Amino acid sequence: xxxxxVAKQVLMTIYSKYEVYITPLLKFLLALxxxxxxxxxxxxxxxxxxxxxxxxxxxxxxxxxMNFIVLMSAVFVLLHLYTFSMECAAVIGAGFLLLFLxxxxxxxxxxxVVVLLPLCFLLRIPYVIPISMGLVGAPTSAxxxxxxxxxxxxIHYVTQNxxxxxxxxxxxxxxKFKFIIDGLMKNREMVVTIAAFxxxxxxxxxxxxxxxxxxxxxxxxxxxxxxxxxxxxxxLIFEINQPLISVILGxxxxxxxxxxxxxxxxxxxxxxxxxxxxxxxxxxxYVKAVPxxxxxxxxxxxxxxxxxxxxxxxxxxxxxxx
Amino acid sequence: xxxxxxxxxxxxxxxxxAHEGKKxxxxxxxxxxxxxxxxxxxxxxxxxxxxxxxxxxxxxxDFEIFMTEIYKMDLLEFAxxxxxxxxxxxxxxxxxxxxxxxxxxxxxSKSLRAYYMNLHKLSAMYKxxxxx
Numbered sequence: 076x077x078x079x080x081v082a083k084q085v086l087m088t089i090y091s092k093y094e095v096y097i098t099p100l101l102k103f104l105l106a107l108x109x110x111x112x113x114x115x116x117x118x119x120x121x122x123x124x125x126x127x128x129x130x131x132x133x134x135x136x137x138x139x140x141m142n143f144i145v146l147m148s149a150v151f152v153l154l155h156l157y158t159f160s161m162e163c164a165a166v167i168g169a170g171f172l173l174l175f176l177x178x179x180x181x182x183x184x185x186x187x188v189v190v191l192l193p194l195c196f197l198l199r200i201p202y203v204i205p206i207s208m209g210l211v212g213a214p215t216s217a218x219x220x221x222x223x224x225x226x227x228x229x230i231h232y233v234t235q236n237x238x239x240x241x242x243x244x245x246x247x248x249x250x251k252f253k254f255i256i257d258g259l260m261k262n263r264e265m266v267v268t269i270a271a272f273x274x275x276x277x278x279x280x281x282x283x284x285x286x287x288x289x290x291x292x293x294x295x296x297x298x299x300x301x302x303x304x305x306x307x308x309x310x311l312i313f314e315i316n317q318p319l320i321s322v323i324l325g326x327x328x329x330x331x332x333x334x335x336x337x338x339x340x341x342x343x344x345x346x347x348x349x350x351x352x353x354x355x356x357x358x359x360x361y362v363k364a365v366p367x368x369x370x371x372x373x374x375x376x377x378x379x380x381x382x383x384x385x386x387x388x389x390x391x392x393x394x395x396x397x
Numbered sequence: 398x399x400x401x402x403x404x405x406x407x408x409x410x411x412x413x414x415a416h417e418g419k420k421x422x423x424x425x426x427x428x429x430x431x432x433x434x435x436x437x438x439x440x441x442x443x444x445x446x447x448x449x450x451x452x453x454x455x456x457x458x459d460f461e462i463f464m465t466e467i468y469k470m471d472l473l474e475f476a477x478x479x480x481x482x483x484x485x486x487x488x489x490x491x492x493x494x495x496x497x498x499x500x501x502x503x504x505x506s507k508s509l510r511a512y513y514m515n516l517h518k519l520s521a522m523y524k525x526x527x528x529x
Contacts, residue, residue: 169450176443176450177490181497249460256458351411355523358399362408 083339091366094347099137106136106144109190110151112197116234117155141187145179148190152230160240162251163233166259170229174222185212185219192223193230199321201227202329205272206298207336209279210291216280217273224272228265232258264317267309275302291337299330403522410515418512424505433498440494444487452479 090097110129118124132151136144149171157164179186188204195201204223208216233240236258243251259265275298282294303326310317349364414422424432456463 166454169454172450173447176447180440180443249457252457253459256454349408349412349415351408351415353407353411355407360404360407362404362411364408364412 079338086339091347102141102144103133103137105187105190106133106147109144109148109194112194113148113151113155116197117152117159117230119155120158123151123154142182145186145190156233159233159237160251162248163240163255166252166255167229167233170225170259174225178218178222183215183219185216188216188219189223189226192220193227196227196231199325200329200332201268202272202275202299202302202326203332203336205275205302206279206295206329206333209276209294209298210283210333210337212276212280214277214280217276220272220276221269224265224269228262228268229259232262263309263313264315267306267313267315270309271302271305274305275299292334295330295333295337299326302326400522400526403519406515406519406522410512410519413512417508421505421508421512424502425509429502429506432502433495436498437491437494441487441491444490445483448483448486 107129110132114124114129122128132147136147153164153168153171156167174189179189185208188208192201192204195204205217205220208220212219233255236254240251240254243254278301279294279298282297283291285293287293303323306317306322307319309315310319347366349362351360351362351364353360353362427435
C-alpha cells in the first residue's frame with residue numbers, strides 16, 4: 076500500500092512539474108481517439124476521413140482550449156452526416172445548436188463530458204462518467220452528462236438506421252425528416268439513461284460531501300447501485316429490454332475504474348509549476364514557483380539567483396527548494 | 398533591494414492574474430447591473446434563436462399536414478399560443494440566467510476583493526521601503 080502511495084506522490088510531482096507538456100499531449104490523444112472513432116463510425120466524407128487531416132486537427136486541438144475538441148468533433152460529425160444525408164445533418168445540427176445555445180453557452184467547466192461520454196459508450200463503460208462527475212464535479216454536471224447522453228443517442232440512432240435512411244428516396248425529404256426526429260424524440264432508452272445518469276451524479280455528489288469516513292467509496296457504491304436500479308426500473312416500465320448482464324457488468328467495471336480514478340485524481344486543486352514575469356521600478360522579475368509535494372525521499376537543490384544588472388553584481392540569499 | 402516577502406506576494410498575485418484572476422478581472426471591470434444586464438440580453442437572444450429552431454422543426458415535422466391545416470385553423474389563435482409559449486420559455490430562461498450571472502458576479506467580486514487587498518498590501522510595502 077505504501078509503495079502505491081509513494082508512486083502516487085511521484086506521479087503527482089512529475090505531473091506538477093511537467094504539466095506544461097503533459098496537458099497538450101493528453102489533449103492531442105483525446106482529440107485523436109475521438110476523431111478516429113468518429114471517422115470509423117461515420118466515415119461518409121472522404122476528405123476528412125484521412126489520417127493526415129485527423130492528425131493535423133488533433134495537433135491544433137492540443138494547444139487550443141479544451142472546448143475546441145468539442146467544437147471539432149461536432150464539425151466532423153456534421154460534415155460526415157451532410158455527405159450522407161442533408162436531413163440528418165439538419166436535425167443533428169439543430170440538436171447541437173440547441174445544446175449550445177441553451178446550456179453550453181454558460182461554459183461549464185465540464186463541456187468535455189459531451190465528448191467523453193459518447194467515447195465511453197463506444198468502449199462499453201459509459202457508467203464511469205456519471206460516477207466520476209459526481210465525485211469531481213458539481214450538481215450541474217448532471218446537465219452536462221445529460222447533454223453527452225443526448226449527443227451519443229442522436230449519433231447512435233443515425234448509424235443504426237443508416238441503411239433505412241439511405242434507402243428512402245431522395246424526394247422523400249419530409250418523410251426522412253419525420254423518421255429522424257421520431258427516432259430522437261421517442262427514444263425511451265435515451266430518456267431512461269438520462270434519468271439514471273442524472274440521478275447517479277446527484278447521489279454521488281451528495282454522498283461524497285458528507286464528512287464521514289470513506290465518504291467517496293460510499294458515494295461511488297451508492298451511485299453504481301442507483302444507476303443499476305434506475306436502468307432496471309426504466310427497463311421494466313418502458314420495456315426497453317436492455318441486457319441485464321451487460322448493465323451490471325458495465326457498472327461493476329465502471330465502479331472499479333472510478334476507484335482507480337479516485338486514487339490518482341483525488342483532489343482537483345493540485346498546484347502546478349508557475350512561471351510568472353513582472354517588474355517594478357528596480358528589477359525585472361522572472362519567477363518560477365515549483366509546488367511542494369511531499370515525496371518519500373528528500374531531494375535538495377540550492378540555486379543562486381543574482382541580479383542581471385552589470386556593475387552591481389548583487390546576489391540574493393540562496394534559495395532552497397526540495 | 399530585494400524584499401523576499403514582497404517578491405512572494407507579487408508572485409502570488411501574478412499567478413492569480415494569469416489564471417483564475419483573468420476571468421474575475423474581466424467580470425469585475427463591469428458594474429453589477431451592466432454585467433448581468435448584458436449577459437441576460439445575450440441569453441434572451443440565444444433563447445429566441447433556440448425557440449425559432451424548435452418551432453421550425455415542429456413545422457417541418459408534419460409539414461404536409463400543417464400545409465393542409467393552415468387554411469382551416471384559426472391563425473390568430475395559433476399565433477397567440479405561439480407568442481405565449483415564446484414569452485413563457487424566454488422569460489423562464491432569462492430568469493435562470495439572471496440567477497446564474499448574479500451568482501457569478503458575486504463570486505468574482507469576492508475573489509477580486511482579496512486581490513485588491515493584496516494590492517494595497519503591496520503598495521504599503523513599497524511605501525514603507527521608500528520611507529526607510
